[in-house]
Amino acid sequence: xxxxxxxxxxxxxxxxxxxxxxxxxxxxxxxxxxxxxxxxxxxxxxxxxxxxxxxxxxxxxxxxxxxxxxxxxxxxxxxxxxxxxxxxxxxxxxxxxxxxxxxxxxxxxxxxxxxxxxxxxxxxxxxxxxxxxxxxxxxxxxxxxxxxxxxxxxxxxxxxxxxxxx
Amino acid sequence: xxxxxxxxxxxxxxxxxxxxxxxxxxxxxxxxxxxxxxxxxxxxxxxxxxxxxxxxxxxxxxxxxxxxxxxxxxxxxxxxxxxxxxxxxxxxxxxxxxxxxxxxxxxxxxxxxxxxxxxxxxxxxxxxxxxxxxxxxxxxxxxxxxxxxxxxxxxxxxxxxxxxxx
DNA sequence: TCCAGATAGTTACATATGAAACCATCTTTC
DNA sequence: GAAAGATGGTTTCATATGTAACTATCTGGA
Numbered sequence: 001x002x003x004x005x006x007x008x009x010x011x012x013x014x015x016x017x018x019x020x021x022x023x024x025x026x027x028x029x030x031x032x033x034x035x036x037x038x039x040x041x042x043x044x045x046x047x048x049x050x051x052x053x054x055x056x057x058x059x060x061x062x063x064x065x066x067x068x069x070x071x072x073x074x075x076x077x078x079x080x081x082x083x084x085x086x087x088x089x090x091x092x093x094x095x096x097x098x099x100x101x102x103x104x105x106x107x108x109x110x111x112x113x114x115x116x117x118x119x120x121x122x123x124x125x126x127x128x129x130x131x132x133x134x135x136x137x138x139x140x141x142x143x144x145x146x147x148x149x150x151x152x153x154x155x156x157x158x159x160x161x162x163x164x165x166x
Numbered sequence: 167x168x169x170x171x172x173x174x175x176x177x178x179x180x181x182x183x184x185x186x187x188x189x190x191x192x193x194x195x196x197x198x199x200x201x202x203x204x205x206x207x208x209x210x211x212x213x214x215x216x217x218x219x220x221x222x223x224x225x226x227x228x229x230x231x232x233x234x235x236x237x238x239x240x241x242x243x244x245x246x247x248x249x250x251x252x253x254x255x256x257x258x259x260x261x262x263x264x265x266x267x268x269x270x271x272x273x274x275x276x277x278x279x280x281x282x283x284x285x286x287x288x289x290x291x292x293x294x295x296x297x298x299x300x301x302x303x304x305x306x307x308x309x310x311x312x313x314x315x316x317x318x319x320x321x322x323x324x325x326x327x328x329x330x331x332x
Numbered sequence: 333t334c335c336a337g338a339t340a341g342t343t344a345c346a347t348a349t350g351a352a353a354c355c356a357t358c359t360t361t362c
Numbered sequence: 363g364a365a366a367g368a369t370g371g372t373t374t375c376a377t378a379t380g381t382a383a384c385t386a387t388c389t390g391g392a
């Protein structure tokens with residue numbers, strides 16, 4: 001049995017990322033979901049449209065890494081709650097422009113400071129240099145994942161060297 | 167309208183964490199789920215039991231940050247596939263000890279190098295110092311989240327200062 | 333000893349999710 | 363300008379998931 005056939009979950013980066021992210025996301029969601037009756041996908045759509053009004057559903061999906069079904073459903077419930085407006089594209093009958101309604105904008109204005117406050121609290125354990133470092137690492141890794149998933153990956157196997165020291 | 171009521175998703179750390187993590191997790195899952203007919207929760211249970219045989223379902227839940235229902239379901243399907251063994255606790259009738267069966271161990275031995283290889287590829291974009299830095303940041307943030315979620319959080323609002331510079 | 337919680341684990345139900353099929357519109361090509 | 367495909371968006375269906383209720387066992391106090 002080869003010695004590299006050992007997996008220490010506490011040292012396995014994808015696993016640690018996942019646990020951390022789930023805790024952060026649900027901690028944040030807990031704060032706005034009850035208060036504003038807003039699901040995570042719904043909030044994501046609103047967040048994007050708050051920043052860039054008039055996008056199509058497709059654009060929203062592209063920006064959030066959500067799939068189009070998820071966006072479609074979130075948009076529908078937001079429209080039903082009159083938190084969004086939808087207007088037809090002048091040229092293309094398939095496309096509709098989405099924006100926050102006044103009601104949606106009001107919610108957005110409430111949630112944004114809440115989200116930023118929670119982010120701040122989350123990051124408060126890091127000093128400024130560490131925050132910059134985290135920022136840079138996330139950027140690098142995200143770009144790397146873009147490239148990795150763009151091209152289908154071969155059957156990689158671990159080499160004896162550990163990826164990350166304790 | 168206060169000026170801090172602006173949210174740039176591309177600079178919002180929880181959001182970036184979430185997108186990155188989802189991409190990483192599903193990239194890894196894609197590699198073992200088809201090949202070994204293994205869901206993410208199932209693999210997590212196996213990973214923990216491979217490392218620490220004889221744990222109870224409750225212990226597994228505690229270690230993976232999964233909830234007990236999720237663990238229960240994963241354990242059931244793994245037992246049905248004869249990938250785990252379950253033995254009664256000698257003292258406590260409620261508790262059962264779980265371990266990988268020979269079949270389970272064989273799968274574990276196949277998946278572990280695959281997972282480690284993918285982790286290595288994922289981290290390959292970082293140099294050693296950056297990998298250490300990532301490791302340390304994840305530890306710090308995780309410990310911080312532990313403390314944050316332990317005590318119920320007050321209603322934090324953002325201060326004018328941005329949390330993380332570009 | 334007996335009763336009132338705790339705790340391990342399962343079941344049930346309602347909701348969320350993803351993949352694939354689908355509809356409508358647009359574009360390209362001949 | 364008609365047919366073949368591409369694209370935006372929705373619906374369908376099967377599965378995954380979380381919450382809450384439930385069963386069974388254990389523990390501690392009167």
